[in-house]
Amino acid sequence: MADTPDDYLWDGTGDADVVVQRLETVLVRYRSADPPPPLRLPDLTPAPAGWTWRTVAAVAALLLLSIGVSWLTYDRRPAVVAEPWRIASLLGSPTIDRAPAVSRTRLDAGRWLETDRHSSAILDVGRIGRLNVAPQTRLRLIESSEGEHRVALERGSIEAQIWAPPGRFFVETASATAIDLGCAYTLTVDDAGTGTLSVTAGWVGLEHRGRESFIPADASARTYPKLGPGVPTFDDASAALRAAVRALDTARGAEAQQAAVDVVVREARSQDAVTLWHLIDRVDRSLTGRVIDRLQVLAPAPPGVTRDGVLSGNRAMRDKWWEALGLGSAAWWRTWRQK
Amino acid sequence: MPHLLADHRVARGDLTSPADDAALVIAARAGDRSAFDELYRRYVRMVHGVLLGRSTRDDVDDLVQDVFLTAWRRLSTLREPAAIGGWLHAIARHALVDHVRQHRDHVALPDDPPDKSGGYATSASDGYATSACGFPRASGGGWRPSGPDTDRLEADRALAVIRQLPEAYRETLLLRLVEGMNGPEIAARTGLTPDSVRVNLCRGMKLLRSRLDG
Numbered sequence: 001m002a003d004t005p006d007d008y009l010w011d012g013t014g015d016a017d018v019v020v021q022r023l024e025t026v027l028v029r030y031r032s033a034d035p036p037p038p039l040r041l042p043d044l045t046p047a048p049a050g051w052t053w054r055t056v057a058a059v060a061a062l063l064l065l066s067i068g069v070s071w072l073t074y075d076r077r078p079a080v081v082a083e084p085w086r087i088a089s090l091l092g093s094p095t096i097d098r099a100p101a102v103s104r105t106r107l108d109a110g111r112w113l114e115t116d117r118h119s120s121a122i123l124d125v126g127r128i129g130r131l132n133v134a135p136q137t138r139l140r141l142i143e144s145s146e147g148e149h150r151v152a153l154e155r156g157s158i159e160a161q162i163w164a165p166p167g168r169f170f171v172e173t174a175s176a177t178a179i180d181l182g183c184a185y186t187l188t189v190d191d192a193g194t195g196t197l198s199v200t201a202g203w204v205g206l207e208h209r210g211r212e213s214f215i216p217a218d219a220s221a222r223t224y225p226k227l228g229p230g231v232p233t234f235d236d237a238s239a240a241l242r243a244a245v246r247a248l249d250t251a252r253g254a255e256a257q258q259a260a261v262d263v264v265v266r267e268a269r270s271q272d273a274v275t276l277w278h279l280i281d282r283v284d285r286s287l288t289g290r291v292i293d294r295l296q297v298l299a300p301a302p303p304g305v306t307r308d309g310v311l312s313g314n315r316a317m318r319d320k321w322w323e324a325l326g327l328g329s330a331a332w333w334r335t336w337r338q339k
Numbered sequence: 340m341p342h343l344l345a346d347h348r349v350a351r352g353d354l355t356s357p358a359d360d361a362a363l364v365i366a367a368r369a370g371d372r373s374a375f376d377e378l379y380r381r382y383v384r385m386v387h388g389v390l391l392g393r394s395t396r397d398d399v400d401d402l403v404q405d406v407f408l409t410a411w412r413r414l415s416t417l418r419e420p421a422a423i424g425g426w427l428h429a430i431a432r433h434a435l436v437d438h439v440r441q442h443r444d445h446v447a448l449p450d451d452p453p454d455k456s457g458g459y460a461t462s463a464s465d466g467y468a469t470s471a472c473g474f475p476r477a478s479g480g481g482w483r484p485s486g487p488d489t490d491r492l493e494a495d496r497a498l499a500v501i502r503q504l505p506e507a508y509r510e511t512l513l514l515r516l517v518e519g520m521n522g523p524e525i526a527a528r529t530g531l532t533p534d535s536v537r538v539n540l541c542r543g544m545k546l547l548r549s550r551l552d553g
Contacts, residue, residue, distance in 0.1 A: 009515070009540055010522040019548060020516070026494040027517045030396060032387035032403075039379045040404055041372060041411050127416050161433045163426070165418060182429050184436040201432035201506065217506035234505065270542060271505060326507070326538025 083126040084108070085144055092119025094133070107141050114138045115156070125149055128164035129180075133157075142172065157188040166203075176223035179205040183217070195223035198235070213278055216327060222249055231278040234271060241267035245275060254284040261287045265294045273299035273325050280310060280318065299325055364420035367411075375414075379407050382427050385528040388514040389431040392502060393439050402438060406431050425530025500550045508543030511536055 007014030008021075085107040087094070094101045094115045107113055107123065115121060115137050123131040126149060133139065137156025143149065150170040161184040162169045169180035174193030178185070183202025189195045197204060198220040206213045206221060208228025215221045221232040230249035233242045244263035251257045261283055268276055276295040283291055292310055295301075301310070301317075302324040309317040360381070366374035383403060390402045409430050417426050501512050510529070514520045522540060526533040 009544055010537065012521055019551075020544070022493075023497055023516045023547075024519070026490045027497060028519070029491070029494055030391060030498060030517045032384050032518060036380065036383045036403075037400065039376055039407055041375070041408065127413065161436060163413070163429050163433055164416075165422075182425075184433055200436050202429065236505070271546070323532075323534065324538070326535045326542065 083124075085126060085141055085149075086124045088122045088124045088130070090119065090121040092116065092135075094119045094121045109141050109143055112138060112140045125160075125162065125169065128168060129160060129162035131161075132159035134159070153187060153189050155189050155191055157186065159186045160184065173223060175225045175227070176206045176208040176229045179207060181205055181214075185215075193225040197221050197223065214274075214327075216274060219274070222246060224250060231275055231282055233275050237269070237272055237275070238267045241272065241275070245279075248279065248283060252284075254286045257283050257287055261290060265290055268294055268298060270298045274327060277318075277322060277325065281313070295321075360423050361420035364414065364417065364423050368414050368420075375407075375411060378423060382424065382528060383407075384518040384520060385424070385514060385525075386427060386431045388518040388520070389428065389510050390435055390438075391498075391513050391517060392506070392509045393435050394442075398438065402431075402434050406434050409434070422530060424528050428529045497547075497551065500547060503550070504543060504546055507535075507539045508546060511539040512543045512547060515540060 006017060008017045087101055087103055087105045087107065089103055090101065092115070094113060096105060096107060096113055097111050098114075101113070101121070113121065113123070113133060115133055115135050117135050120135050120137075121133045123133060125131050126144060128149065131151075134157035137158065138154045139156070139158065140152045140154070141150075142152055148168060148170070150172065152172045154174075158171070160169065160171070160180065162180040162182070164180070164182075166181040167179060171178040171187055173187070173189050173195050175189075175195050178187055178197060181203035183204050184200040185202075185204050186198045186200070187195060197206065197215055199215045199217050201217050203217070204215045206215065206223060206229035208223070211228040213221050213229035213232055215232040216234075218236070219232045219234045222230040224230060227250065231245050233245050240263050244260040244267070247260040248257055248264070251260060261279075264275070264279065273295055276291055276298065279291045280288060280295070288311055289307070292307055296307070299321075301307075301321050305317045305321050305324075310321065360378065363374040363378050367378060386403050386406050387399060390399045390406070394402060406427065410427055413430075417423065498517075501509055501516075503509075504512065511525060514525045514529075515522070520528065522536050523533060525531070525540075526536045529536075531539075
């Protein structure tokens, strides 16, 4: 099989590959130390035994005071189950609902955060991540609960780093919803509502009315009002391929798409299989066969996946082919849907 | 030549199961530092390999500490204890993104630039030419076993080329070629499927060969 490494590359058995072996030999200088250096964790042990009665009394007094304050200020709202969003740091004068925001200000659901051309902010996304809000950005927190954080980006640019499991962080825009699949990414929305997503690490899913795209690290995709997400391209793909894919994002009909499909088929490298896979159901049906054939050359379909099956829209076959691309399980990246 | 991977595997211990990891996570959550130390020992190579993808060797050790410190502080947010590998993998990637952003203007490679006397050969006549990014490039595509200077030259160049590969290939190759992990171990430690690791290893190695020969 074309994408199966030999035994030596896979597990070190079998006949040694001289290039791999040479690389192992010279690169060992960069290997982590064995044994590794000691882990320096902060001392989280309980209070030391040598406390004086004065310390104990002071702590007890503080505890009583805090209990008293809590009792007096308790407003009988439901308990907050999720860590709230807060401004971790800011530059200039961002506002929350037009009022000046300061560091540690809490951003509640329904509130708008806005930055002008001279201001920016870094938000703590509960306990699950961080959001850098660029100048000239306007966003609204829709929901912040333990299982889901959802924000609307009206315009501007955000840089998200999320360390929660997939499907916990959503960014809604006029043209698509970005679903975090364990990643870091930048999302920009212009005044017309067109979005540009660039993924730095992990994955992001884009969805709009059933149309979905999956963008891996080092790749980007556009989103378009009324159309939804476009097709991802790797940032190091040829400029011609990227331009052709952008044209295909909005072109309709075989005549309008023909030239761009020619370019994509000609320019695609094996790593651009992810782009071709997305194009299968984005191009006119009369052109789908060409996309499938090129994908077959670059990343042969696994057993059980046929050209006719994929051409006829067999979702299971398409998913199986996806899994053969080595980009993770289709079941995994669709998990967010079932949440 | 003996198989380096097999030697390394023996030296560093066999692969453990996610269930073992889950028990350690649960113990660590309860404040058992030795359990977390064991998790550190199990995952430090994976984290180190991921971080090596875009940071200098000097920075990597500090970043590794940062990653595990972050994990220690946020351990209560990990819902599936058995998923600790994928979780640490994600934290390491985020740490790297942060690091790269903070050092955007910092040219980091190679880690140990050779001095002038033993430095990079720039003449095509000795088998190497300097690439556009300042690293030696093999002319003729061969790997020439020789002395320590050549080894270091090749290592620097190989690392520089690997660092230019797409993330999935870059990480997998660093874990395989630098950290000495085998395919099943990479899958278990990163949370990726074995099939994904297989494909990434195969395609990444093809790409690496072509770029080293280019």
